[in-house]
Amino acid sequence: QRTSALASIKCFLFGCGTPAVKPDTNRIVNGEDARPHSWPWQISLQVKHGSRYHHTCGGTLVGPRWVLTAGHCIWPGDVYRVVLGEHDMSVQEGTEQIRDILRIIVHPAWDIEHVANGNDLALLKLDKSPILNDSVGVACLPAAGEILAHETPCFITGWGNLYSNVTDSSAFRTWQALKPCTIAAHDVCSSSGWWGTTVKSTMVCAGGDVVSGCNGDSGGPLNCLGQDGRWYLQGVTSFVSSLVCNELKKPTVFTRTSAFTEWLSEVN
Structure with missing residues (x-):
């Protein structure tokens, strides 16, 4: 008998989202070296x-x-x-x-x-x-349909470049970086002057301007701390602006995991 991916994941949720090495999220202003193995x-x-x-x-x-x-x-x-x-x-x-x-x-x-x-x-x-x-x-998965409030603090992790939209893999960071970002509510992110109709309801926006995802971060997690003290995978990095990674009012767009339960x- 085959077990679904979600069932297999749920069987393990008792130990999810609780790293042995706690992330250092207090003094980060922009993307920088993450505490080793804290994600x-x-x-x-x-x-x-x-x-x-x-x-x-x-x-x-x-x-x-x-x-x-x-x-x-x-x-x-x-x-x-x-x-x-x-x-x-x-x-x-x-x-x-x-x-x-x-x-x-x-x-x-x-x-x-x-x-x-x-x-x-x-x-x-x-x-x-x-x-x-x-x-x-x-990591923990969020409840089906969960929507985070505007300006909820979250973090992007990955080995992608911090600032420029480069394609040369040699320019990727060799160590894992931590990048703070806040959620932009769907009605904000999909408004005129932001992403507009490009952003669908099954997506979630976070970051932009100073901090954003970039090449090499694709597919990586949008980490958000739940009220239970566990870290949840609220999004999977999908795309950024084609001009620059950190374009104003063009936050990183993630696939919202709670839409795909x-x-x-x-x-x-």
Whole structure:
């Protein structure tokens, strides 16, 4: 009998969103080096080029064998792996765990030709469960339909460049960065002068101006602290402005995970 991804994830929720190393979120003004392994659910999705693997996107461990990332991070024919427990990509820290991907399930309504239609999600089933420890943990998923209030404080994590919309992978940060951001309510983010009708109700906006997601952050988590003291994956990084990452009134747009509970429950 096959168990759905959501059921598998829910079985593990008792231990989700509680990192052994607490994030340092008090003094951050802009993106900077995150406290090592304080976001233990953040993974590096790596694509094979020749005989080597290279970081291409972020992602989030949401269950013992499940990673949630963006649909636009997946291209047919490419070979991927997941690295967990990573912090500084320039060195071997001894905390890394590498897993092959047994199955890739891209949301059936995702269309790379029409990014603004939404549904920018993909689930990756790992070949085997990672060893959960102080460096590797699971994020919590929000309740179905949950909407965060305007200016709710959250954090983006990932290895993407902080400021410029670069495409050269050598310009990615080698260590995980923490970027504070606040939620922009849908009626604000979808208003004229902001993203307008580009932003759908299944999306959530956060950051913009000084702090935003950028290349290499794609697929990574929008981390928001719940009232229960646990960290929740409220969004999966989808897109930023095509001009610059930090354009005023063009916050990072995330796929809102609470809008896709039904899809998660159908994936086996």
